[in-house]
Amino acid sequence: MIRVCIAGNSGHAATVTRALPGLPQVEICGWCRAWPGEPMTEVLEDFEKLGLTPPEYPDYLTMIDTLSPDVLVVDGLFCDHEEMTCQALARGIHVYCDKPLALTLTGLDRVREAAQSSTALLWAMQTARFDPWFYTAKQLIDAGEIGEIRLLTAQKSYRLGQRAPFFRDRAQHGGLIPWVAIHGIDFIRYLYPHAAKTIFAHHSTMANQGYGDLEVTAQLMMTLENGVSAQVSADYLRPANAATHGDDRVRAAGTHGVIEVRDDTVYLINEHNDGSTPVPLQYPPAIFEDFIATLEGHGSGLLDLAESLEDSRLALLARDAADSGCAISV
Amino acid sequence: MIRVCIAGNSGHAATVTRALPGLPQVEICGWCRAWPGEPMTEVLEDFEKLGLTPPEYPDYLTMIDTLSPDVLVVDGLFCDHEEMTCQALARGIHVYCDKPLALTLTGLDRVREAAQSSTALLWAMQTARFDPWFYTAKQLIDAGEIGEIRLLTAQKSYRLGQRAPFFRDRAQHGGLIPWVAIHGIDFIRYLYPHAAKTIFAHHSTMANQGYGDLEVTAQLMMTLENGVSAQVSADYLRPANAATHGDDRVRAAGTHGVIEVRDDTVYLINEHNDGSTPVPLQYPPAIFEDFIATLEGHGSGLLDLAESLEDSRLALLARDAADSGCAISV
Numbered sequence: 001m002i003r004v005c006i007a008g009n010s011g012h013a014a015t016v017t018r019a020l021p022g023l024p025q026v027e028i029c030g031w032c033r034a035w036p037g038e039p040m041t042e043v044l045e046d047f048e049k050l051g052l053t054p055p056e057y058p059d060y061l062t063m064i065d066t067l068s069p070d071v072l073v074v075d076g077l078f079c080d081h082e083e084m085t086c087q088a089l090a091r092g093i094h095v096y097c098d099k100p101l102a103l104t105l106t107g108l109d110r111v112r113e114a115a116q117s118s119t120a121l122l123w124a125m126q127t128a129r130f131d132p133w134f135y136t137a138k139q140l141i142d143a144g145e146i147g148e149i150r151l152l153t154a155q156k157s158y159r160l161g162q163r164a165p166f167f168r169d170r171a172q173h174g175g176l177i178p179w180v181a182i183h184g185i186d187f188i189r190y191l192y193p194h195a196a197k198t199i200f201a202h203h204s205t206m207a208n209q210g211y212g213d214l215e216v217t218a219q220l221m222m223t224l225e226n227g228v229s230a231q232v233s234a235d236y237l238r239p240a241n242a243a244t245h246g247d248d249r250v251r252a253a254g255t256h257g258v259i260e261v262r263d264d265t266v267y268l269i270n271e272h273n274d275g276s277t278p279v280p281l282q283y284p285p286a287i288f289e290d291f292i293a294t295l296e297g298h299g300s301g302l303l304d305l306a307e308s309l310e311d312s313r314l315a316l317l318a319r320d321a322a323d324s325g326c327a328i329s330v
Numbered sequence: 331m332i333r334v335c336i337a338g339n340s341g342h343a344a345t346v347t348r349a350l351p352g353l354p355q356v357e358i359c360g361w362c363r364a365w366p367g368e369p370m371t372e373v374l375e376d377f378e379k380l381g382l383t384p385p386e387y388p389d390y391l392t393m394i395d396t397l398s399p400d401v402l403v404v405d406g407l408f409c410d411h412e413e414m415t416c417q418a419l420a421r422g423i424h425v426y427c428d429k430p431l432a433l434t435l436t437g438l439d440r441v442r443e444a445a446q447s448s449t450a451l452l453w454a455m456q457t458a459r460f461d462p463w464f465y466t467a468k469q470l471i472d473a474g475e476i477g478e479i480r481l482l483t484a485q486k487s488y489r490l491g492q493r494a495p496f497f498r499d500r501a502q503h504g505g506l507i508p509w510v511a512i513h514g515i516d517f518i519r520y521l522y523p524h525a526a527k528t529i530f531a532h533h534s535t536m537a538n539q540g541y542g543d544l545e546v547t548a549q550l551m552m553t554l555e556n557g558v559s560a561q562v563s564a565d566y567l568r569p570a571n572a573a574t575h576g577d578d579r580v581r582a583a584g585t586h587g588v589i590e591v592r593d594d595t596v597y598l599i600n601e602h603n604d605g606s607t608p609v610p611l612q613y614p615p616a617i618f619e620d621f622i623a624t625l626e627g628h629g630s631g632l633l634d635l636a637e638s639l640e641d642s643r644l645a646l647l648a649r650d651a652a653d654s655g656c657a658i659s660v
Contacts, residue, residue: 150537151547153485153563157583200530200657204557207480207585217481217583219559221551223655227534229549231561233483237583239599243606253487253547253567255537269569276573325553327530327657 001027002292005069007060007084008034008076009043010164011098012125016073017046019288026292030067032057034076034084035166060084064093070295071096075125077166078174082107089118096291099124099186100178100312103171105320108312115305123291124308126186128248130287133261134187135302137250139282140259141191145270147256149192152230154184155249160209160216160236168212175319176203176215176234182315184232185220187250187261189311194225196314196330201322208236220318222330331357332622335399337390337414338364338406339373340494341428342455346403347376349618356622360397362387364406364414365496390414394423400625401426405455407496408504412437419448426621429454429516430508430642433501435650438642445635453621454638456516458578460617463591464517465632467580469612470589471521475600477586479522482560484514485579490539490546490566498542505649506533506545506564512645514562515550517580517591519641524555526644526660531652538566550648552660 002025006013020026028047031054033040047054057063064072064087072088074081074097082102088095089111101124102108115122128134141149158180166172173179201220208216216236223229238247251260257270269275285293285300293299314330321328332355336343350356358377361384363370377383387393394402394417402418404411404427412432418425431454432438445452458464471479488510496502503509531550538546546566553559568577581590587600599605615623615630623629644660651658 148537150534150567151549151563151565153483153549153561155483155581157588198655200551202551202553202559204480204559206557207478217557217559219481219483219551219561221530221532221549221561223532227536227547229532229534229547231483231549231551231563233481233561235481235583237480237585237588239587239601241601241604242588242599243604251485253565255567257569258487258567258572269572271569271571274571274573325528325657327655 001025002071003027003029003069004071004073005029005063005067006031006043006073008038009040010034010038010077011075012127013073013075014042014046015125015127016288017043019286020050022286022289023292028052028054029069030055030057030063032060032063034080061087064088064091070094074098077172078179079103079172082111085111085122086114089114089120089122092118092120094120094295095122096288097122097124099126099182100174100315101308102312103174103178105316108316112309121295122305122308123303124312125287126303126308126311127287128183128186129190129302130284130290132281132283133264133266134190135284136266136279136282137259137261138190140268141252145257145268146252146254146259149252149254150228151253152188152192153251154187154232155247156180156184156234157238157247158236159238159240159245163211167214170213176218177201177220177319177322178315181218181220181232181234181318182311184234185314186311188230189307191252192224192228196222196224198223198327198329199314199318199321200327201318203322218322331355332401333357333359333399334401334403335359335393335397336361336373336403338368339370340364340368340407341405342457343403343405344372344376345455345457346618347373349616350380352619353622358382358384359399360385360387360393362390362393364410391417394418394421400424404428407502408509409433409502412441415441415452416444419444419450419452422448422450424450424625425452426618427452427454429456429512430504430645431638432642433504433508435646438646442639451625452635452638453633454641455617456633456638456641457617458513458516459520459632460614460620462611462613463594463596464520465614466596466609466612467589467591468520470598470609471582475587475598476582476584476589479582479584480558481583482518482522483581484517484562485577486510486514486564487568487577488566489568489570489575493541497544500543506548507531507550507649507652508645511548511550511562511564511648512641514564515644516641518560519637521582522554522558526552526554528553528657528659529644529648529651530657531648533652548652
């Protein structure tokens with residue numbers, strides 16, 4: 001058995017519990033709240049649905065030192081990702097951590113060093129790589145359907161809704177760019193895995209409905225290798241009346257076509273497609289299935305440590321660019 | 331009668347001939363090519379459809395000095411907009427000029443001074459303000475349907491197709507940002523008419539199919555007043571197989587809703603709309619109809635000199651930002 005502990009559910013920890021039906025070799029051996037009163041709603045509901053009753057622990061360190069699990073799921077306050085990850089890696093425990101991996105560049109260096117000195121695997125929860133629509137776009141691009149990519153745009157738009165108190169405090173949540181726009185950065189790096197050169201960005205807390213430091217709008221622009229550029233727009237302004245919680249999009253224009261993901265659907269215009277008929281979706285493994293498969297030596301390669309670190313690094317640099325108002329060389 | 335001369339058709343001069351059926355008080359009294367061999371296809375086809383046979387002149391100066399028209403339509407090489415406009419304004423002739431109004435900031439200052447010292451009217455052909463979809467979005471925003479705008483994104487995507495030789499030479503065409511991305515800048519300024527603060531941009535000639543200096547991709551990002559930001563993406567990568575020549579879009583997210591223009595259709599999500607049903611379009615006058623109405627003292631106010639100048643100024647600053655790789659304070 002692969003023994004897994006879950007610490008917190010303030011982000012995407014339910015990507016673990018949702019994957020359990022396909023992972024008979026995985027056992028949830030313990031869980032803890034990451035902060036007092038953390039509701040952990042999705043994870044606890046999934047436990048109930050699955051008939052699981054793993055024991056609750058008072059904190060993650062007690063849990064991992066008691067249980068010595070194979071994997072720690074790190075999904076606490078975003079400011080705690082760094083410390084929790086480093087503690088687990090130092091014990092040789094594999095870490096499946098929500099993004100960003102740290103809230104500062106020095107913290108990210110610490111995570112990088114901890115991962116490089118450990119035999120354990122570390123992934124950030126860059127979930128989009130495993131969404132069928134983004135995965136399908138990736139497969140089509142890799143198959144040459146739009147030629148060489150020249151330009152990308154990405155969007156994340158969420159409902160603000162009701163959020164936990166820590167979203168009021170940037171020291172705890174880190175900002176809209178490292179938390180939300182980072183997915184857009186990952187859309188771009190997934191489809192065009194080349195180095196960034198310069199980042200410009202902006203964010204604003206205005207109209208945040210009393211959520212303290214929480215930025216509700218952010219945009220960034222990156223220049224990348226080979227004269228390619230990319231834009232990411234992220235907001236918490238999606239109206240409550242919208243059909244879905246989120247509105248994720250990416251568009252990549254290449255030398256021989258344009259591909260677009262919108263409404264969980266893939267549109268392709270090239271010599272063989274006029275864009276009017278959605279492309280049939282292809283289905284990757286679930287992200288946590290692939291994490292486990294990677295531990296077992298047969299992962300898909302869709303995500304790895306280097307990509308996880310680079311997404312976080314670019315997001316933190318973009319946040320710095322937005323804070324300073326200056327373009328930053330990467 | 332209002333007597334109009336047309337000089338060139340390398341851009342949007344056909345917005346004049348298309349509007350003629352609704353303008354019985356307008357007479358086309360002459361036309362000229364703006365460069366040797368200029369095909370003037372759209373304008374000449376419209377003349378034929380309308381049964382018009384205005385005389386051709388060898389050049390615009392001979393034409394305006396011979397005819398003393400009320401209006402000169404300036405649609406020559408983009409590098410000639412400035413000189414042609416200033417010559418006409420100095421003679422008190424109203425000018426309806428394609429964008430950008432000049433290819434340099436000093437040239438634009440010259441145009442500004444010429445317009446301010448003239449009794450004649452000057453407009454740039456910022457056609458999007460008169461597209462029913464953008465006009466409808468503008469009306470809905472002005473009616474408060476999305477609250478206060480916080481963030482905007484805009485797209486221009488064209489087929490490259492076959493282009494006139496001058497597109498190979500930046501000294502003559504000015505670049506993708508002042509020619510194409512300027513429409514995106516205008517989408518943004520139309521919907522959010524507030525001052526820009528900082529511009530960052532990028533452009534690239536790579537994959538331009540042998541078109542010399544012609545950039546085929548460009549992106550820019552602007553910070554605006556009140557913590558608002560905006561992005562524009564422009565390209566000539568729209569595949570030949572696409573349903574339309576262009577793919578114009580804008581999305582504005584506000585404090586109470588999101589509005590989007592896509593496929594010449596308006597989508598609105600707010601308290602009363604879930605975005606699934608397109609908003610019925612409202613119809614403004616045609617741009618040249620409104621130019622004539624403005625001369626007659628009863629224009630709509632959708633466009634004016636100040637907006638025309640500011641669009642061009644921001645486009646030229648964005649091109650400078652792209653050339654330098656630095657963010658520019660506006």
